[in-house]
Amino acid sequence: xxxxxxxxxxxxxxxxxxxxxxxxxxxxxxxxxxxxxxxxxxxxxxxxxxxxxxxxxxxxxxxxxxxxxxxxxxxxxxxxxxxxxxxxxxxxxxxxxxxxxxxxxxxxxxxxxxxxxxxxxxxxxxxxxxxxxxxxxxxxxxxxxxxxxxxxxxxxxxxxxxxxxxxxxxxxxxxxxxxxxxxxxxxxxxxxxxxxxxxxxxxxxxxxxxxxxxxxxxxxxxxxxxxxxxxxxxxxxxxxxxxxxxxxxxxxxxxxxxxxxxxxxxxxxxxxxxxxxxxxxxxxxxxxxxxxxxxxxxxxxxxxxxxxxxxxxxxxxxxxxxxxxxxxxxxxxxxxxxxxxxxxxxxxxxxxxxxxxxxxxxxxxxxxxxxxxxxxxxxxxxxxxxxxxxxxxxxxxxxxxxxxxxxxxxxxxxxxxxxxxxxxxxxxxxxxxxxxxxxxxxxxxxxxxxxxxxxxxxxxxxxxxxxxxxxxxxxxxxxxxxxxxxxxxxxxxxxxxxxxxxxxxxxxxxxxxxxxxxxxxxxxxxxxxxxxxxxxxxxxxxxxxxxxxxxxxxxxxxxxxxxxxxxxxxxxxxxxxxxxxxxxxxxxxxxxxxxxxxxxxxxxxxxxxxxxxxxxxx
Amino acid sequence: xxxxxxxxxxxxxxxxxxxxxxxxxxxxxxxxxxxxxxxxxxxxxxxxxxxxxxxxxxxxxxxxxxxxxxxxxxxxxxxxxxxxxxxxxxx
Numbered sequence: 001x002x003x004x005x006x007x008x009x010x011x012x013x014x015x016x017x018x019x020x021x022x023x024x025x026x027x028x029x030x031x032x033x034x035x036x037x038x039x040x041x042x043x044x045x046x047x048x049x050x051x052x053x054x055x056x057x058x059x060x061x062x063x064x065x066x067x068x069x070x071x072x073x074x075x076x077x078x079x080x081x082x083x084x085x086x087x088x089x090x091x092x093x094x095x096x097x098x099x100x101x102x103x104x105x106x107x108x109x110x111x112x113x114x115x116x117x118x119x120x121x122x123x124x125x126x127x128x129x130x131x132x133x134x135x136x137x138x139x140x141x142x143x144x145x146x147x148x149x150x151x152x153x154x155x156x157x158x159x160x161x162x163x164x165x166x167x168x169x170x171x172x173x174x175x176x177x178x179x180x181x182x183x184x185x186x187x188x189x190x191x192x193x194x195x196x197x198x199x200x201x202x203x204x205x206x207x208x209x210x211x212x213x214x215x216x217x218x219x220x221x222x223x224x225x226x227x228x229x230x231x232x233x234x235x236x237x238x239x240x241x242x243x244x245x246x247x248x249x250x251x252x253x254x255x256x257x258x259x260x261x262x263x264x265x266x267x268x269x270x271x272x273x274x275x276x277x278x279x280x281x282x283x284x285x286x287x288x289x290x291x292x293x294x295x296x297x298x299x300x301x302x303x304x305x306x307x308x309x310x311x312x313x314x315x316x317x318x319x320x321x322x323x324x325x326x327x328x329x330x331x332x333x334x335x336x337x338x339x340x341x342x343x344x345x346x347x348x349x350x351x352x353x354x355x356x357x358x359x360x361x362x363x364x365x366x367x368x369x370x371x372x373x374x375x376x377x378x379x380x381x382x383x384x385x386x387x388x389x390x391x392x393x394x395x396x397x398x399x400x401x402x403x404x405x406x407x408x409x410x411x412x413x414x415x416x417x418x419x420x421x422x423x424x425x426x427x428x429x430x431x432x433x434x435x436x437x438x439x440x441x442x443x444x445x446x447x448x449x450x451x452x453x454x455x456x457x458x459x460x461x462x463x464x465x466x467x468x469x470x471x472x473x474x475x476x477x478x479x480x481x482x483x484x485x486x487x488x489x490x491x492x493x494x495x496x497x498x499x500x501x502x503x504x505x506x507x508x509x510x511x512x513x514x515x516x517x518x519x520x521x522x523x524x525x526x527x528x529x530x531x532x533x534x535x536x537x538x539x540x541x542x543x544x545x546x547x548x549x550x551x552x553x554x555x556x557x558x559x560x561x562x563x564x565x566x567x568x569x570x571x572x573x574x575x576x577x578x579x580x581x582x583x584x585x586x587x588x589x590x591x592x593x594x595x596x597x598x599x600x601x602x603x604x605x606x607x608x609x610x611x612x613x614x615x616x617x618x
Numbered sequence: 619x620x621x622x623x624x625x626x627x628x629x630x631x632x633x634x635x636x637x638x639x640x641x642x643x644x645x646x647x648x649x650x651x652x653x654x655x656x657x658x659x660x661x662x663x664x665x666x667x668x669x670x671x672x673x674x675x676x677x678x679x680x681x682x683x684x685x686x687x688x689x690x691x692x693x694x695x696x697x698x699x700x701x702x703x704x705x706x707x708x709x
Contacts, residue, residue, distance in 0.1 A: 238628070238674050239705050247627055249708025254626055258701055259681050282708075283630065303708075324708040466707070510707050573682050 002030040007218035008070025008524040009033055013046070014112045014134060016127060018202050019060055019119030023134050028113050034527055035612065037534075038069030038113070039083035040096055040500035041541040046114060047085040047094075048544060048616050053551035057089040058176060058201040060120035067115075068108040069503035070525050073215040074223070077230055078505035080105040080297030082167075088193035089201075090178040090358070090413050091432045091456045093549045097195055098500055100296030101188030103209065106165035110211035121203040124174075126154065130210045131162070139205040146170050146351040147183040154208045161212065168206035169196040170353025172401035176200050177411040179358035179400075179434075183350065187304075187320035188296065191355040193433065193455055194413075215524075223523025230508070230516040234300055237511040244303040244507060245293045249324035251282030256328075256466070260572035261442035263435075264332045265387055266364040267428045267562075270439050270570045276337040280327050289343055291318070301507050309343045319347035321356075325459075328437030329360025330393055334367055341390030345397050352401035358413055361434030363396055365414035365427055366406070374421040381405040425563050431456030431554070438466055440561055440579055441570045443479040447579045448587045449489045451559045454545035460506065463492030480573075482583055486590040494538035501541065540611045542595065543603045547613070556601040559588050619644050619696035623655055626703035632664045633702075642694065648677060649690040651700055665702070674705045 004011035004027070011033075013026040036045045043065040055061035064086045071079035082104030088095030098104075107115065110129045117127070124139035142150045150168040157164055165184060172180035173196030180196025181189045199205075217223050234240040243251060256262045257277045260270045278284060285305065294304035308318050322330070322342050326349075330342045349356045369375040370385035377384075381399075383392050383406065399407025409417050414434055418427040428435045433456025440447035446465035453462025465479070465488070481488075498514055499506055502521065514531050521529035529537075561579055569576035589599060596607045608615070621640045625633045633655065640654055652671075656662040665671060670690075677684045678701045684692050694700070 237705070239707060243627060243704055243706055244708070247706070251627055252706050252708040255701075255703055255706055258624075258678060278636075283627070464707075507707065510705065574680070 002034045002527065004028070004030050006030060006033065007216045007526055008074070010111050010113050010213065010215070012112045013114040013116060014129065015116040015118070016134070016136065017119040018117060018121040018125065018136065018204065021136060023136065033113070035537065036541060037501040037521075037529075037537050038071070039067050039081070039098070039503045040085070040497060041537060042114060042501070043067035043083050043085040044094070044096065044541060044544055044548070046116060048548050050116060050118065051087060053087065053548045054553065055087060057087040057092065057198060060118070060202070062087050062198055062201070063116055063118040064195070064198055064202070065114065065116050066107065068104060068113050069501060070215075071520060072105055072108040072503045074217060074520075074524055075298065076227060076504065076520050077234060078296065078299045078301070078508055079503050081503040081505065082107055083500055083503065084182070084190050084195055086193075086195055086198045087552065088455065089176070089197045090194040093431055093456065093552050093554055094454050094545055095193035095195060095198070096455055096461060096500070096545075097190040097192050099184060099188045099190045100299065100505060101185035102297045103165045103167045103184035104503060105297045106163070106209045106211065108215070109213050110209050111213035115207070117202060117204060120201060124203045124205050126206040126208060127204065128208050131212065143174065143205055144171060147353050148186045148351050150206055151184070151186050154206055159210065162210045164208050164210045166206050166208050169199045169204075170351060170401065172196055172353040172411070173200040174205070175401070175403045175411070177354065177401060177403065178413045178416075179355045179362065179411070181353050181355045183353060187350045189350065189355070191357065192458055192460075194355070196353045217524050218526030219523045221523070222519055226516045226519025226523055230512060230520065231300070233512040233516070234508065240301050240507060240511040244301050247282035247286055248290075248293070248303050248305045249282070250280070250285050250305075250322065250327050252324050252466075253277060253281050253327060254283070256438065259442060260570060261439050261466070262328065262332060263437060263439045265335050266333060266368045266426065267435065267439060267564060268568065270442060270572070272332060277332075279337045280331050280339050280342065285322070285339065289339065294320075296505070299505060301505070303507065307343055309340050309347070311344065317344075317347065319343070319350060321346040321350070325437050326356040326360065329357050329434070330363070333360055333364045333437070334390070334393070335387035336390035336393065338390035341393055345393035348394050348397035348401075352397060354397060354401055357436050358434040359397065359400060361428055362410050362414040362417060363393065365418050366410060368426050369418065369421050369423065374423065375406070379406060428562055428564065429457055430561060431558055433457050439570060440565050441577045442572045444482060444579060444583070444587065445479060445485040445488050447561060447565065447584070448485045448591060449492065451561060451584060451588055452489065452493070452591055454542070454549060460496060461493070463489040463496065464506065465489065465492060480577070482587055485587055486594045490591065490594045493542060494535065497538045497541045498534055501537070536611070539595075540613055543597075543607065543611055544613055546597065546601070546603055550602060551616075556588065559601060560584055619646075619694070621651055621694055622699045623651070624699060624701045626701065627706060628704055629664070629702050632661055646694055647690065648679065648684055648692045648694065648700065651694060652677070652690070675702065676705065677702055
């Protein structure tokens with residue numbers, strides 16, 4: 001049985017009940033730490049033990065759990081991502097999200113591994129975690145402020161050697177917008193699944209952290225050998241060495257168009273004019289809006305886009321983005337190819353605290369409803385919601401965050417919007433989460449990833465199949481293989497679980513796989529985190545997330561794509577492509593089998609025993 | 619026959635252009651196409667390592683990775699589009 005101290009962990013959990021005001025420090029269960037590693041794994045286990053998965057996500061019964069990883073606080077590249085879990089108010093299933101920036105590392109320096117926030121405060125508050133004290137304070141003037149204003153106001157109290165870092169919501173979270181985000185460092189965003197609304201329901205505006213606690217490394221030689229290997233490989237691979245810094249994530253756009261995977265007009269097709277796609281490409285962004293690249297904590301890649309946009313009246317403003325997903329969801333998915341309009345709406349979403357993927361997907365859905373006459377000009381407050389009207393994006397971001405006019409409906413996300421008009425089939429979502437910028441008809445692997453992602457349609461939790469579709473050797477894993485997709489996507493999902501549980505960036509995966517991480521994690525902790533052991537942990541976490549969702553009411557029927565993808569074909573590789581219901585059924589049954597779940601996607605008793613997963617105490 | 623060459627990311631700099639038409643005699647392959655566009659030592663070095671394409675480079679014919687076709691021996695036809703780009707990721 002493992003016991004603390006274990007290097008890499010402080011062994012401490014901070015548990016705050018905002019209803020009672022109780023602030024408790026608890027020991028971290030060492031077995032739980034070693035079995036679930038950190039980040040996403042540890043936060044999922046603690047969330048599962050803390051709440052009833054059947055609870056109302058906007059009630060005090062929901063909780064927010066944020067966990068650091070044992071690598072945070074070491075020199076491991078990109079290790080600074082805190083991971084947040086909660087029950088999602090958008091999807092009703094597990095919500096799980098993380099972000100770069102500096103907050104995760106600063107939180108670990110407070111001397112805690114995990115923060116649990118439960119209950120709901122009667123009035124708006126902030127949490128302040130500082131050396132020697134933890135306080136729940138009235139939010140005062142920052143309630144109502146943007147994420148940028150809140151960040152700047154609360155970091156003003158920084159002390160030398162211990163700068164304050166702030167994680168906060170904007171007005172969208174305060175108004176319980178179901179697609180609201182949580183941000184740190186002004187523009188680094190925990191975007192997906194609506195975490196901002198959960199914070200808003202708890203009247204929690206911000207968590208400010210300061211600290212100087214360090215962690216030790218158990219086996220310096222092993223740690224250093226893994227670190228050297230990782231850094232060497234990141235310098236060798238052109239993508240991590242320079243391409244992401246030069247072009248940002250939007251550098252992918254023209255290539256995704258080339259393989260007919262770039263969605264268009266609420267995912268009706270993947271047809272674009274090449275000259276339109278060039279207008280929103282990473283190459284164009286680098287030549288026009290980009291002022292400089294930036295990097296998250298300990299990141300040698302540096303993909304951030306610090307940009308400048310000229311407004312309609314000649315005014316200039318600065319911000320971050322657009323990233324690939326933002327560019328596609330607010331762009332071609334809305335039939336918009338105006339980079340300036342997308343960037344301005346991106347800035348507003350970041351400031352007001354709105355997820356840009358779900359926002360773009362919801363606007364596209366509204367545009368289709370408008371085209372069909374189901375949303376009228378009167379409903380839209382005389383705004384022209386026609387596909388292709390980029391000028392409306394920025395205005396809609398404000399309306400959504402403030403729940404004003406049409407924004408009241410958009411704030412609910414595309415599923416509830418479409419359902420209210422009797423056309424739920426026009427919401428391009430899985431489990432009510434908006435599909436990101438890769439069309440599932442262009443890769444069965446990606447389709448299955450969206451179907452089986454624990455959070456709903458997400459390229460990060462469901463598996464980033466694009467890299468398989470054309471980077472990873474298409475001969476080995478064809479993108480239209482029904483047979484190979486289940487194993488391929490399980491492996492991609494597991495890689496994501498490992499990265500999220502180590503608190504590291506997905507993009508390290510473009511340079512190397514889990515071997516250097518196994519050496520680094522084993523070296524830091526002195527525990528056996530061999531590749532085989534890590535695989536066991538990945539499977540354990542995937543199955544625990546499934547258990548949470550089943551207890552939240554998910555069935556195999558929920559693991560399905562919207563009808564559009566089985567009925568309306570696109571052209572790819574010279575043929576019509578769709579993902580028929582029969583093919584979806586076959587792939588998901590195979591996927592369940594690969595996971596060791598039963599034919600309805602339920603983990604059985606034997607599997608739980610083999611993976612040493614304890615059931616939640618009711 | 620006329621082949622449309624398309625270069626992405628760092629290869630736009632290397633080849634000094636985003637897209638151009640390349641004239642090839644009939645019955646030629648992807649290797650012939652690459653030999654034709656790599657008309658300087660820098661360009662040749664940017665694409666090839668010995669006789670093989672460098673790792674981290676993807677070549678597609680009409681949106682299909684040549685690894686799924688016949689590699690450098692993939693035959694080309696009039697009007698084909700050949701895209702050359704480095705591994706890229708994002709999202």
